Amino acid sequence: xxxxxxxxxxxxxxxxxxxxxxxxxxxxxxxxxxxxxxxxxxxxxxxxxxxxxxxxxxxxxxxxxxxxxxxxxxxxxxxxxxxxxxxxxxxxxxxxxxxxxxxxxxxxxxxxxxxxxxxxxxxxxxxxxxxxxxxxxxxxxxxxxxxxxxxxxxxxxxxxxxxxxxxxxxxxxxxxxxxxxxxxxxxxxxxxxxxxxxxxxxxxxxxxxxxxxxxxxxxxxxxxxxxxxxxxxxxxxxxxxxxxxxxxxxxxxxxxxxxxxxxxxxxxxxxxxxxxxxxxxxxxxxxxxxxxxxxxxxxxxxxxxxxxxxxxxxxxxxxxxxxxxxxxxxxxxxxxxxxxxxxxx
Amino acid sequence: xxxxxxxxxxxxxxxxxxxxxxxxxxxxxxxxxxxxxxxxxxxxxxxxxxxxxxxxxxxxxxxxxxxxxxxxxxxxxxxxxxxxxxxxxxxxxxxxxxxxxxxxxxxxxxxxxxxxxxxxxxxxxxxxxxxxxxxxxxxxxxxxxxxxxxxxxxxxxxxxxxxxxxxxxxxxxxxxxxxxxxxxxxxxxxxxxxxxxxxxxxxxxxxxxxxxxxxxxxxxxxxxxxxxxxxxxxxxxxxxxxxxxxxxxxxxxxxxxxxxxxxxxxxxxxxxxxxxxxxxxxxxxxxxxxxxxxxxxxxxxxxxxxxxxxxxxxxxxxxxxxxxxxxxxxxxxxxxxxxxxxxxxxxxxxxxxxxxxxxxxxxxxxxxxxxxxx
Numbered sequence: 001x002x003x004x005x006x007x008x009x010x011x012x013x014x015x016x017x018x019x020x021x022x023x024x025x026x027x028x029x030x031x032x033x034x035x036x037x038x039x040x041x042x043x044x045x046x047x048x049x050x051x052x053x054x055x056x057x058x059x060x061x062x063x064x065x066x067x068x069x070x071x072x073x074x075x076x077x078x079x080x081x082x083x084x085x086x087x088x089x090x091x092x093x094x095x096x097x098x099x100x101x102x103x104x105x106x107x108x109x110x111x112x113x114x115x116x117x118x119x120x121x122x123x124x125x126x127x128x129x130x131x132x133x134x135x136x137x138x139x140x141x142x143x144x145x146x147x148x149x150x151x152x153x154x155x156x157x158x159x160x161x162x163x164x165x166x167x168x169x170x171x172x173x174x175x176x177x178x179x180x181x182x183x184x185x186x187x188x189x190x191x192x193x194x195x196x197x198x199x200x201x202x203x204x205x206x207x208x209x210x211x212x213x214x215x216x217x218x219x220x221x222x223x224x225x226x227x228x229x230x231x232x233x234x235x236x237x238x239x240x241x242x243x244x245x246x247x248x249x250x251x252x253x254x255x256x257x258x259x260x261x262x263x264x265x266x267x268x269x270x271x272x273x274x275x276x277x278x279x280x281x282x283x284x285x286x287x288x289x290x291x292x293x294x295x296x297x298x299x300x301x302x303x304x305x306x307x308x309x310x311x312x313x314x315x316x317x318x319x320x321x322x323x324x325x326x327x328x329x330x331x332x333x334x335x336x337x338x339x340x341x342x343x344x345x
Numbered sequence: 346x347x348x349x350x351x352x353x354x355x356x357x358x359x360x361x362x363x364x365x366x367x368x369x370x371x372x373x374x375x376x377x378x379x380x381x382x383x384x385x386x387x388x389x390x391x392x393x394x395x396x397x398x399x400x401x402x403x404x405x406x407x408x409x410x411x412x413x414x415x416x417x418x419x420x421x422x423x424x425x426x427x428x429x430x431x432x433x434x435x436x437x438x439x440x441x442x443x444x445x446x447x448x449x450x451x452x453x454x455x456x457x458x459x460x461x462x463x464x465x466x467x468x469x470x471x472x473x474x475x476x477x478x479x480x481x482x483x484x485x486x487x488x489x490x491x492x493x494x495x496x497x498x499x500x501x502x503x504x505x506x507x508x509x510x511x512x513x514x515x516x517x518x519x520x521x522x523x524x525x526x527x528x529x530x531x532x533x534x535x536x537x538x539x540x541x542x543x544x545x546x547x548x549x550x551x552x553x554x555x556x557x558x559x560x561x562x563x564x565x566x567x568x569x570x571x572x573x574x575x576x577x578x579x580x581x582x583x584x585x586x587x588x589x590x591x592x593x594x595x596x597x598x599x600x601x602x603x604x605x606x607x608x609x610x611x612x613x614x615x616x617x618x619x620x621x622x623x624x625x626x627x628x629x630x631x632x633x634x635x636x637x638x639x640x641x642x643x644x645x646x647x648x649x650x651x652x653x654x655x656x657x658x659x660x661x662x663x664x665x666x667x668x669x670x671x672x673x674x675x676x677x678x679x680x681x682x683x684x685x686x687x688x689x690x691x692x693x694x695x696x697x698x699x700x701x702x703x704x705x706x707x708x709x710x711x712x713x714x715x716x717x718x719x
Contacts, residue, residue, distance in 0.1 A: 056519070056546045163637055164405075193404045193575050198619035198631040205628065220548050226619040227629060245716040247626040266578035270601045270621050274557070276584040280550055282504075283518055 003196040004039040005313030008243045008322035015043035016214050017067065017182065022076035024062050034281055034287050036062040038238040039076070044182075044231075049208065049215040051246065053222055053261065057284050059238040064184045067216065068100055069093060075082030081181065098128060101175035105187035107167035111159040117144075118155035121174045130176065142182045143173045146210065147203060165196035172203065176211060184216045190226060222261055226250055231320075234258050237287060243314070244321040254323035254330040257296050294326065302327045363432040365392040366569040367416070367537055372429035374408075375414045381642040385411040387593040399572045400580030400601070402616070403590035406638045409573045410636060412590070413539050414579055416571075417456055418446050422687075432534060455530035457559075459542040461522035464516040471498075472510035472526050475532055483521065484532045492647040497528040503560055520551035524558065531562055538563065541573045541680040556583060581605060586675070589613045592639040592649035597667060600636070609671055609683035611654045619709075632707050650682070656682045656692040656705040 006020060024037040037059040044050045052060045066073040069085060078086050085096055104110040111120055122140045125131065133141065141151035147169040159167055168188060175183050185204065189197040205228065208215055210220040217227050224234055226246040233253065234241045253259045260280040282299045285291055291298050297307040306326050314322045317330040386408045393399045401409045414420050416431055418441055419500045431439045434453065438446070458464040464534060466474060475497060476490035485493065491510065498506035499536040501524040514522055523543065540559060544552035560583055574580055580587055581600070585602050589597040589612065597610040606616050615634040623631075636653040639645055645652055649660040658681065666679045682692045696704035 055550055108679065167635075194577075194616065194617045195404055195634045198633040199620070201637070202619070202631055202633055205630075221621075222549070223621040223623050226623060226627050227625070229627055250623055261549060262623070264549045265623060266552070266576065266581065267623070268554070268581045268605070268617055269580045270577040270605045272582055273558075274553065281554075282522070 004041070004311065005154075005315075005324060006041045007043055008314065008320075009043050010045070013045055016046040016048075016081060017044040017216075018077075018079040019043065019063075019067065019081050019251060020077050020079075021064065022066055022078065023074045024071075025060070025074045027203070028288065035238050035290055036267065036287060037066065037073070038290070040235070040238070040240045042240065042243065044214055044216060046181075047302045048216055048230045049207075049228055051225035051232040052218045053220065053225050054210070054235035054236060055220060055284060057237070057287065058235045059287075060235050062187050063219050063235070064102070064186050064216060066204065067182075067184060068097075068102060090284055098124070098178040099181045101180040101183050101244055103168070103171050103175050103183060104187045105186075106170050106191050108159060110137055111167055113159050116156050116158060117162075117170055118151075120159075121170065121177055124174065124178045130178075137168075139174075139177065140173075142178050142325050144170075147173045147176070147207070148199075149173070163190055163196075164197060168192065168196075168200050169203065172200075172207065176207060179211065180213070180253040182214045182216065184218070186218045187220070188217075190219065190221065203230060215271055221265070222250075223265055234261065237284060237290055238294050240314070240324060241296065244318070248318060248321050252318070252321075252330050254317045254321065254326050254328040255296075256300050256302050256327075256329065259329060266308075270320065294324075316319045347389075357508040363392075363435060364431070365598050366395045366434060367571075368392040368430075369416060370430040370432070372412070372415060372431065373427065374420065375413050375426040377424040377426065378642075383641045384593050384644065385641060386415060388429075389588075389590075389593075389595050391588055391595070391598065393537070393571065395569050396563075396567045397586070397656065398560075399585045400584035400587040401571060401590060401608075402575065402577055402587060403571045404575060404582055404616075404638050406641070407590040408593035408641075409575075409590050410541055411593075411613050413456070413541050413571060413573050415541060417450070421454075451483040451535070452533040453535055454537040454539065455533075455535040456539040456541065457523070457526050457543045458532050461519055461526050462514075462546075464526050465522060467514055469515070470511055470513055475510075475529050475684060476526070476527065478532050493532070494528075496574045497532055498525070500562070501525075501528045501531075502554075503528075520547055520554065523547060523551075523555055527555070527558065527562070533564060535568060537569045537571070539571045539573070543572075543573070544579065545574070545576075559583075567605065576620075578620060589616070592644055593641055594649060594679070595677075596650065596680070597678040598668070599673065599678075601673070603673045603676050607671070607676070607685065609676075609678035609681050609685065610650075611656050611682075611684055611689075612650045614684050615653075615707075633705050642664070648679070653703055655696060655701075655707045656684075656689055657696070657701070657703070658682060658692050 003281055008206040021039050022037055023039055024036040025037060028034055034196055051064060054060050072086055118140055122136050125136045144151040144154060147167055189200050192200060217225060217228050229246050232246050232249050233243045236257050243260050253262055280299045285298055293309050294307040294312050305306045312324045312326050314324045316333045317323050317328055348699060370390050372386055372389045376383040376385060403409045427440055430437060443478055472491060472494050475494040479485045479490040479493055488521050495506045495510055498509055503509050503521060503524055520617045544555050547555060572580055572584060586599050588595050591612050597613050618632040619634060621631060632652050639649045647662040647664055648666050651657040660681050668677045668679045670677055682689045
């Protein structure tokens with residue numbers, strides 16, 4: 001994967017978020033830098049859920065934060081609702097913030113333990129001076145009720161009095177209270193039990209419908225991502241491997257890495273004996289000195305000499321199914337090696 | 346390390362005859378707290394033979410970790426009430442003190458913990474952390490222990506073991522660290538390996554590697570293994586028998602294939618249902634279990650699961666169901682209206698007619714208030 005390219009973008013559909021050639025690097029001294037995200041492009045249509053999947057260290061959280069300009073990316077553009085936001089500063093940037101909210105992985109540490117839940121959820125409204133005291137309380141109550149908490153009881157409690165799943169509900173309420181256009185969910189269910197995870201996933205789907213949200217859903221569990229997403233992007237070591245609609249991605253993965261991710265998921269069925277051979281061996285290479293060419297080649301079962309020399313770019317393998325691989329598992333539709341960006345009708 | 350080997354040995358006690366590697370009889374572990382008595386483990390019995398793998402499954406707070414620590418005798422001595430018997434390899438280790446356990450831990454039974462970041466000592470090289478038990482239990486000299494440690498690292502698939510043995514835990518990734526803790530646990534060739542959520546903190550791909558590694562080591566060494574997890578997917582393909590725990594009690598116990606084919610307990614069914622499945626289309630509504638696990642200080646009367654169970658009937662709230670045998674050998678469950686029976690069907694229809702919220706969520710997916718409670 002490791003590839004770049006913009007062939008998979010859908011400029012004609014007027015996406016709400018358009019990210020092009022996004023690069024995020026962190027200097028680590030001695031002139032070295034961590035290549036956290038390197039030249040990735042994607043777009044999210046209004047009302048769509050984009051799933052970003054990959055292992056730890058693949059840059060998916062960094063991508064989510066770069067969308068929020070936390071911190072702004074090293075290079076590349078992020079166009080939100082028709083505005084280029086990477087160049088915004090100060091007050092202009094601040095005014096964009098209520099439109100984009102975030103939900104974090106650890107629900108308990110993302111809530112201030114010393115503050116009451118009613119204040120935590122109501123603070124965004126106070127900061128933006130929306131409504132008077134009474135209207136704010138009403139809105140907070142309404143949002144708390146909509147995420148499945150009893151406002152009367154929970155308003156005056158503190159975070160430690162709630163379970164992990166309830167704290168995640170509170171985080172969702174806090175993100176919703178400003179009525180944002182986009183919510184970026186950074187591993188919102190990976191710290192939760194399966195039963196609670198199901199409750200939160202259903203809740204996110206409900207909230208998306210009720211508030212007309214666009215979601216960017218970041219997770220490492222492909223089964224979870226498949227459940228919530230309209231389009232899935234698979235990332236590896238700061239690059240994008242494959243973009244497709246979830247059902248298609250799971251039926252016919254085109255990238256060897258996607259296939260490896262899929263086969264790693266434990267299936268709750270005893271007749272499926274897990275493969276005893278490790279599907280992908282080895283460790284994630286260092287993002288300080290990533291492999292040349294395709295970044296996945298060091299662990300890829302199909303890698304050949306070409307993979308070390310040339311970085312693959314996004315090519316189409318199906319209806320809205322794109323892969324950045326020299327030797328994909330599914331035949332490529334067009335065979336152009338250059339990134340024209342205009343192939344998709 | 347000039348410590349001498351512990352001289353305390355465990356003597357056989359009356360009633361300790363057991364043909365199994367591990368036999369737990371009616372184990373209870375209660376904690377005395379300011380709020381009251383927490384019944385973390387409340388009457389659990391099971392057996393495990395050499396070469397077999399037992400899966401213990403349940404949500405957070407179901408008592409699975411306390412159970413595994415009780416078996417290892419790793420709980421604090423104060424404010425803990427224990428009852429029941431733990432027989433390990435024909436010896437009664439119930440409530441054995443640390444001095445006695447020292448000759449058991451590491452060499453006969455070993456444990457792998459959930460978080461590899463915190464279970465390794467950050468200021469000690471991994472080589473020394475592995476050789477500690479080798480030198481203590483097997484009286485190896487320094488050179489021999491170091492060579493064994495390198496061989497162990499190689500057997501858990503750590504590249505360049507000669508170099509890694511002199512590194513500190515922070516120089517390794519999460520998956521590598523978990524491999525090191527497995528190497529430490531396996532060092533003296535234990536007969537029993539307890540793995541408490543060994544892959545919960547890891548990525549899916551690393552999880553598959555670690556589970557494969559554990560399975561391979563278990564087969565090669567003919568160990569008994571207990572795999573504690575909240576993910577039924579993890580235990581499905583890798584265990585011989587599964588225990589499902591809820592509120593400190595065993596609610597269903599069966600050979601793995603039987604459990605998935607013919608589950609009787611509504612809680613097991615609910616756990617399986619709430620896992621997002623790859624073969625389902627995207628945006629498939631997950632059928633959730635509403636509510637939360639029971640308060641172990643004031644457990645509900647009757648069946649612990651009744652406040653969340655879609656099939657709950659008045660009888661469930663009054664009388665606690667005993668663990669009874671099902672048709673298949675080795676299959677036990679605790680439910681008055683087991684899944685797949687006509688009684689269960691009737692109970693379900695009665696609850697649907699009565700519009701019981703916990704039943705309705707299983708039909709049209711969760712209403713938003715599914716988790717509502719004060």
